[in-house]
Amino acid sequence: MKKTESDILKAAEELFLEKGYEATSTTDIAKVAGCNQALVHYYFRTKEKLFTKIFTEKFKIILGSLKLEKDFDFRASLNHFIDTYFEMLTHNRKIPFFLINELIMREDRRPIIRAAISQEMSYLQYYTEWDKMIKDEISKGNIRQIETMDLTLNVLSLIIFTFISLPLYSDFFEKDENEISHYLQHRKEEVKKLVFQGIGLE
Amino acid sequence: MKKTESDILKAAEELFLEKGYEATSTTDIAKVAGCNQALVHYYFRTKEKLFTKIFTEKFKIILGSLKLEKDFDFRASLNHFIDTYFEMLTHNRKIPFFLINELIMREDRRPIIRAAISQEMSYLQYYTEWDKMIKDEISKGNIRQIETMDLTLNVLSLIIFTFISLPLYSDFFEKDENEISHYLQHRKEEVKKLVFQGIGLE
DNA sequence: ATTATCTATAGATCTATAGATAATGC
DNA sequence: ATTATCTATAGATCTATAGATAATGC
Numbered sequence: 001m002k003k004t005e006s007d008i009l010k011a012a013e014e015l016f017l018e019k020g021y022e023a024t025s026t027t028d029i030a031k032v033a034g035c036n037q038a039l040v041h042y043y044f045r046t047k048e049k050l051f052t053k054i055f056t057e058k059f060k061i062i063l064g065s066l067k068l069e070k071d072f073d074f075r076a077s078l079n080h081f082i083d084t085y086f087e088m089l090t091h092n093r094k095i096p097f098f099l100i101n102e103l104i105m106r107e108d109r110r111p112i113i114r115a116a117i118s119q120e121m122s123y124l125q126y127y128t129e130w131d132k133m134i135k136d137e138i139s140k141g142n143i144r145q146i147e148t149m150d151l152t153l154n155v156l157s158l159i160i161f162t163f164i165s166l167p168l169y170s171d172f173f174e175k176d177e178n179e180i181s182h183y184l185q186h187r188k189e190e191v192k193k194l195v196f197q198g199i200g201l202e
Numbered sequence: 203m204k205k206t207e208s209d210i211l212k213a214a215e216e217l218f219l220e221k222g223y224e225a226t227s228t229t230d231i232a233k234v235a236g237c238n239q240a241l242v243h244y245y246f247r248t249k250e251k252l253f254t255k256i257f258t259e260k261f262k263i264i265l266g267s268l269k270l271e272k273d274f275d276f277r278a279s280l281n282h283f284i285d286t287y288f289e290m291l292t293h294n295r296k297i298p299f300f301l302i303n304e305l306i307m308r309e310d311r312r313p314i315i316r317a318a319i320s321q322e323m324s325y326l327q328y329y330t331e332w333d334k335m336i337k338d339e340i341s342k343g344n345i346r347q348i349e350t351m352d353l354t355l356n357v358l359s360l361i362i363f364t365f366i367s368l369p370l371y372s373d374f375f376e377k378d379e380n381e382i383s384h385y386l387q388h389r390k391e392e393v394k395k396l397v398f399q400g401i402g403l404e
Numbered sequence: 405a406t407t408a409t410c411t412a413t414a415g416a417t418c419t420a421t422a423g424a425t426a427a428t429g430c
Numbered sequence: 431a432t433t434a435t436c437t438a439t440a441g442a443t444c445t446a447t448a449g450a451t452a453a454t455g456c
Contacts, residue, residue: 002407002408004408004409019307020224020307022222022224022225023224023307025443025444025445026444026445026446027443027444027445035409035410036409036410036411037444037445037446038409038410038411038412038446038447039408039409039410040445041445041446041447042408042409043408045446046445046446047444047445047446097302097306100299100366100367100370101303103370104299104366104369104370105221105222105225107373110370110373110374114374144395144399146392146395147392150388150389150392153363153364153389153392154360154392154393154396156363157359157360157363157364157367158356158359158360158363160363161355161358161359161360161362161363161366162355162359164302164306164363164366165302165359167306168302168305168306168312171309171312172312172316186352187352187355190348190349190352190355190356191356193346193348193400194356194396194397194400194401195396195400197346197399197400197401197402198395198396198397198399198400199396199399200399204433204434206434206435227417227418227419228418228419228420229417229418229419237435237436238435238436238437239418239419239420240420240421240435240436240437240438241434241435241436242419243419243420243421244434244435245434247420248419248420249418249419249420405454405455405456406453406454406455406456407452407453407454407455408451408452408453408454409450409451409452409453410449410450410451410452411448411449411450411451412447412448412449412450413446413447413448413449414445414446414447414448415444415445415446416443416444416445416446417442417443417444417445418441418442418443418444419440419441419442419443420439420440420441420442421438421439421440422437422438422439422440423436423437423438423439424435424436424437424438425434425435425436425437426433426434426435426436427432427433427434427435428431428432428433428434429431429432429433430431430432
C-alpha cells in the first residue's frame with residue numbers, strides 16, 4: 001500500500017474515532033494526512049466507503065477478542081474472559097463508544113455487523129458452549145439460577161460502560177494517564193468481585 | 203409561549219435526541235415543526251442556543267431523579283434508587299445516550315453540566331450521606347469491603363448500559379414494545395440480584 | 405504508459421440575517 | 431405599534447469529479 005493511502009487511512013481512523021462520521025470531513029482527513037483533499041476520493045472514492053472500511057475493521061477487533069477458553073473450568077474461563085476483554089479495550093479505548101455511536105445513529109450500518117458475525121460462524125458455537133457451561137454450573141449448584149443472556153449482559157455492561165464513560169471520568173476528576181491505567185486495573189478487579197460474588201461463585 | 207415556539211422546541215428535541223447535534227439541521231427542525239426555517243432563528247437565534255436549552259433540560263431530568271431516601275435502611279434505600287432510576291429512564295430512554303454522546307463528542311459542553319451540578323449544591327451532600335451509609339454498612343459487616351465510587355459505578359454501569367444498548371438489542375432480536383418493557387423489568391430485577399448478592403447483602 | 409497528485413469547480417447543503425408582509429394587541 | 435411569519439440571499443461549508451501536471455515503472 002502506498003504511503004499516502006495508509007496516511008489517509010490513519011488520519012481517517014483518528015478522526016472518525018474522535019469526532020464520529022458526521023463531524024469529520026474529507027477536507028479534515030486530507031489535512032491530517034498531509035495531502036490534497038481530492039486524494040481521499042482518489043483512493044477511497046467516497047467518504048462512506050472509507051468509513052465502512054474502518055468501521056468493519058474495528059468491529060472485527062472486538063469480535064476477535066470474544067473467545068472462550070474451553071479448557072478451563074467455569075470460574076477460570078469467566079476470569080480469563082474478563083481479563084482479555086479488559087486488556088483488549090485498554091488498548092482500544094475509543095472503539096466501544098465509536099461502534100455503539102455509529103450503530104445507534106445510523107441504522108443502515110447494522111447489517112454490516114450482522115454480516116461480520118454470521119461470516120464467522122464460530123461465534124454461534126461459542127455462545128452455545130457458553131450457554132451449556134452456565135446451565136451446567138447451575139445444575140451442579142455452583143452458581144445461582146441466572147439466564148445466560150443476563151450473565152452476558154451483566155459482564156458486558158460493567159466492562160463496556162467503563163470505557164464509554166472513561167473520557168468523562170478522566171476529565172471530570174482530572175486524572176492523568178498513569179491514574180487512568182490504575183483506575184482500569186482497579187475497576188477490572190471490582191467487576192470480577194461483583195460478578196463472581198453476585199452469581200454465588202465462591 | 204407561542205405555539206410555533208413550542209412546536210420548534212418539540213421538533214428540535216425529537217431530532218437532537220434521535221440524530222444528535224451534528225446530523226440535525228435547522229431546516230430539518232423547521233420542517234418537523236411545520237414552519238419556516240427562519241423562524242427557528244427568530245425564536246432561538248442560533249442552533250447552538252436551541253441545543254443548549256434542550257441539553258440542560260434533559261440533564262436536569264436525570265439529575266433530579268438522583269435522590270437518596272434517607273429514611274430507609276441501606277438495603278431499602280439502594281432498592282429504591284434502582285427502582286426510581288430505572289423507572290425514570292424507562293420514560294426517557296434516549297436521554298442517557300444523548301447526554302453521553304454530546305458530552306464525549308464536544309468537550310466544550312462539559313462545563314454546562316458542571317455548572318448544573320454545582321448549582322444544585324444538594325448533590326454533594328447526597329454523595330456524602332451515601333458514602334457515610336456505605337462505610338457504616340461495611341463496618342457493621344452487613345456488606346463486603348467496597349469503595350463508594352465502585353458501588354456507584356457498578357450500579358450506574360448496569361442501569362445506563364441497559365438503555366444505551368436498548369435500540370441495538372430491540373433491533374437485533376426484533377423485539378416489539380411489549381417485549382421491550384418486559385425486558386426492562388426483567389433486567390431491573392437481575393441488576394438488583396447481582397448488586398445485592400455481589401456486595402454480600404442477604 | 406500508468407499511476408499519483410494537484411487545481412479548480414459544480415452542485416448541494418447549511419446557518420444566519422436583512423427586509424418585506426401579515427397578524428395581533430392596544 | 432408590535433410581534434410573527436415569510437422570501438430571498440450571503441457566505442461558508444462539504445463531497446465528488448474533471449482535467450491538468452508531475453512522478454514512476456517498464
